[in-house]
Amino acid sequence: MEKIVDLRIVEEPKRPIAMHPKKFGMWLFLASVAMLFMSLTSAYIVRQAEGNWVYFELPTLFYVTSVVIVVSSITLQLAFSAARKDRLAAVKPLLLVTTVLGLFFLVGQFYGWKQLVANSIYLVGNPSGSFLYVLTGLHALHVVSAVVFLLIVCLAAYRGKITSTNTAQMEMCTTYWHFLGGLWLYLFIFLLLYR
Amino acid sequence: MATIDIHPHTSVEHHDEHEHHEHHGNFWTNYIFSEDHKVIAKQFLITGMAWALIGGILSVLFRLQLGFPDANLSWLKPILGGWLTPEGKIDAEFYLALVTMHGTIMVFFVLTAGLSGTFSNFLIPLQVGARDMASGFMNMLSYWFFFLSSVIMFISLFISTGPAAGGWVIYPPLSALPQAISGSGLGMTLWLVAMALFIVSSLLGSINYITTVINMRTTGMSFTKLPLTIWAFFLTAVIGILSFPVLFAAALLLIFDRSFGTSFYLSDIYIGGEALPNQGGSPILFQHLFWFLGHPEVYIVLLPALGITSEIIATNSRKPIFGYKAMVGSMLFIAILSFVVWAHHMFVTGMNPFLGSIFTLLTLIIAVPSAVKIFNYVTTMWKGNIRFTPAMLFSIGLVSFFLTGGITGIFLGNSAIDIQLHDTYFVVAHFHIVMGSASFFGMVAGIYHWFPKMFGRMMNDKLGYLHFWVTFVGVYLVFFPMHYIGIAGFPRRYYSWTNFDTFSGFADLNHLITVAAIVTLAAQFVFLFNFIYSIFRGKLAPANPWESNTLEWTTPRVPQHGNWPGEIPTVYRWPYDYSKPGAKEDYIPQHIPFSETPESNLPSENELIKLESNNGSPIVVEDKKHH
Ligand code: HEM
Ligand SMILES: [Cu+2]
Numbered sequence: 099m100e101k102i103v104d105l106r107i108v109e110e111p112k113r114p115i116a117m118h119p120k121k122f123g124m125w126l127f128l129a130s131v132a133m134l135f136m137s138l139t140s141a142y143i144v145r146q147a148e149g150n151w152v153y154f155e156l157p158t159l160f161y162v163t164s165v166v167i168v169v170s171s172i173t174l175q176l177a178f179s180a181a182r183k184d185r186l187a188a189v190k191p192l193l194l195v196t197t198v199l200g201l202f203f204l205v206g207q208f209y210g211w212k213q214l215v216a217n218s219i220y221l222v223g224n225p226s227g228s229f230l231y232v233l234t235g236l237h238a239l240h241v242v243s244a245v246v247f248l249l250i251v252c253l254a255a256y257r258g259k260i261t262s263t264n265t266a267q268m269e270m271c272t273t274y275w276h277f278l279g280g281l282w283l284y285l286f287i288f289l290l291l292y293r
Numbered sequence: 294m295a296t297i298d299i300h301p302h303t304s305v306e307h308h309d310e311h312e313h314h315e316h317h318g319n320f321w322t323n324y325i326f327s328e329d330h331k332v333i334a335k336q337f338l339i340t341g342m343a344w345a346l347i348g349g350i351l352s353v354l355f356r357l358q359l360g361f362p363d364a365n366l367s368w369l370k371p372i373l374g375g376w377l378t379p380e381g382k383i384d385a386e387f388y389l390a391l392v393t394m395h396g397t398i399m400v401f402f403v404l405t406a407g408l409s410g411t412f413s414n415f416l417i418p419l420q421v422g423a424r425d426m427a428s429g430f431m432n433m434l435s436y437w438f439f440f441l442s443s444v445i446m447f448i449s450l451f452i453s454t455g456p457a458a459g460g461w462v463i464y465p466p467l468s469a470l471p472q473a474i475s476g477s478g479l480g481m482t483l484w485l486v487a488m489a490l491f492i493v494s495s496l497l498g499s500i501n502y503i504t505t506v507i508n509m510r511t512t513g514m515s516f517t518k519l520p521l522t523i524w525a526f527f528l529t530a531v532i533g534i535l536s537f538p539v540l541f542a543a544a545l546l547l548i549f550d551r552s553f554g555t556s557f558y559l560s561d562i563y564i565g566g567e568a569l570p571n572q573g574g575s576p577i578l579f580q581h582l583f584w585f586l587g588h589p590e591v592y593i594v595l596l597p598a599l600g601i602t603s604e605i606i607a608t609n610s611r612k613p614i615f616g617y618k619a620m621v622g623s624m625l626f627i628a629i630l631s632f633v634v635w636a637h638h639m640f641v642t643g644m645n646p647f648l649g650s651i652f653t654l655l656t657l658i659i660a661v662p663s664a665v666k667i668f669n670y671v672t673t674m675w676k677g678n679i680r681f682t683p684a685m686l687f688s689i690g691l692v693s694f695f696l697t698g699g700i701t702g703i704f705l706g707n708s709a710i711d712i713q714l715h716d717t718y719f720v721v722a723h724f725h726i727v728m729g730s731a732s733f734f735g736m737v738a739g740i741y742h743w744f745p746k747m748f749g750r751m752m753n754d755k756l757g758y759l760h761f762w763v764t765f766v767g768v769y770l771v772f773f774p775m776h777y778i779g780i781a782g783f784p785r786r787y788y789s790w791t792n793f794d795t796f797s798g799f800a801d802l803n804h805l806i807t808v809a810a811i812v813t814l815a816a817q818f819v820f821l822f823n824f825i826y827s828i829f830r831g832k833l834a835p836a837n838p839w840e841s842n843t844l845e846w847t848t849p850r851v852p853q854h855g856n857w858p859g860e861i862p863t864v865y866r867w868p869y870d871y872s873k874p875g876a877k878e879d880y881i882p883q884h885i886p887f888s889e890t891p892e893s894n895l896p897s898e899n900e901l902i903k904l905e906s907n908n909g910s911p912i913v914v915e916d917k918k919h920h
Binding site: 114117119123127129137145148150222223224225228229236 | 427428496499500501504505507508509510511512513514515516534535536537538539541542543546553554555556557572574575578581582585863864865
């Protein structure tokens, strides 16, 4: 039997494109949160079309909290770009400011609810008010989770774990925060337009 | 024999980033809180099978009532206790609870968690060539949320007011008012809590599946080389992410109505002459939200089974799947359409007839991709060297059910005909054949087919055949007569018809169904025995028992954490090179390069080799042992 050394040319297949799996997972999570709110706002429209709908004024505080959440998105974005450029000294204070603004937002929403109660809009009653509380409350609950996430990132920053080469966690937090800011603006404008 | 591989080297980093290392943990981290996708898959499987058993037993209980309304069931006293009336009959409200829990368990716990949870977890990393899921931790959480949800749902079966009883669709106001039916008390609360946890579990799972399929594929595994199983699991997960949050919204508003006094779904309700304070709600709103999940959900249940079937039918027909692109395309089309047909469940809610026509049209369009799939299964088998393994038989059974049940869907999809058929046994026949039985058969087929990879042993074929024939005939005997009963006007979810003379003519048919249901359930114990016995005593499985092409069969007999002891194989071809003309054997696995099979390459594939080697990059010669 002859012994051969066969020369083969093996085709070299391509590696499939791949993203950071955790960041990608975060986007999928955001998609499901988006569906949750979209279904609730659709339900709102469907219900409103049936009549028997009590008109309400949005609390003036919601205008303030809208500005707060937009500003907090800006400070977080600044923190994130600072981290990417390794200007670590700027990261911590900016993160802290964002967290505090986030807490401000939550407090603002709570006092917004108080204004609603003062206007005799209650959770129990005509569905228009119920929807208002459920939508804003569910959003606030998500913001609470995002604030916790921010605190975790703050902790990481203070432990020196955030550097220009290690920003994945911070990037996910930033994405989530921007998403919730955008979601609030969507809800706010939605409620302004359909009430 | 020594060979020298010549790689036109472009990158060095195609070797695995993280070197494989053996994982040694203790019992708890290996079997209970494991992050290994294969262990998690088995956990889902075992839990799902336990649920299937419970769900099956519940169904036989209410079938006894329907088939033999006058029988004395007092011998069931030890199990049912207070749910039997003094005359030994099933309590009427408990009957409703049985139907409700049967539906909930089968749709969500068996055919969603048991099916996707098992096979997406088990097969995605193995078939795309990954060491594990994108996040093993999230995957573990997904199982434990499911487990917690299961425990709560299970507990609800035993509480004194009984489990939820408003139907698996939990329509308010019935489900919203404890005064309406005792099951709407604590039982309904537990149902809602369990489902909320279930949704979390399902979302965690889906996020992982999608992320893994997109980001963790091995070198060469392009989307066009993915096995159809993976396509199916992938699309299922996408549907899940988009639709389960909607069920969550529906449940959330219901929770508010039940516990906080809001009126999202309640209005103008009088109980005992007293008006409830709730005003301004709309129960139809719930139906919209529910069915916006509910219809996609039926495809969440079916698509994985279809994917499993595609794989099994191609392997056992020893033929390439007919129309791979058409299969992917039709699944994609079904997935999209599944979001725009929900109102076909609501034709009789007083919707605008024009809207009804739109939904009729959209619904009937689904028949097109469904027919494409059936056509492709049949053409794949056509003139194949079919190997009738139990898995293959169950897959063929699925195709049969998908056809039979799909046809009745076309009847129901017409809003005018549905006015007669809605909420009758015709609907029950339709969805038990097309969803229940088809998906169940897909799941069982998957178990028979991948058992060797899961447990390293073979299941017994003879018992498999027995299981198949009894179940297949049994399913038709149970559900086919229901079409006639339904056309005759029997409404579903009725405790008894003995008060109506019109319906007494169908008593024999109802006996027959009940007897067939008992026999079919009994056959599942054959399977259960086979399953458990084979785990411990089955014949040791060869590495590739079905001579299949996909990557999972390149792992050792019992793959350890990390799946491949060495490097992850590279993929060169699609998974369906069965009986390729000229080839030495009738299958060429995905990891065999075209350069090793010059005898069977198509001209275009030879072209691929040349192209790859002449792209100007330096050619590196490495010497290595033949693999
Ligand atoms: C050709 C395709 C299909 C069409 C046109 C179709 C149409 C329909 C229609 C119109 C109904 C509502 C009947 C009523 O309640 O009056 C229905 C019910 C149902 N269908 Fe289908 N269907 C099709 C395929 C499927 C598939 C593939 C599945 C599952 C995998 C499925 C699962 C169900 C379920 C679970 C129900 C009843 C839900 C309930 O009321 O409890 N259908 N179908
Ligand atoms: Cu449907």
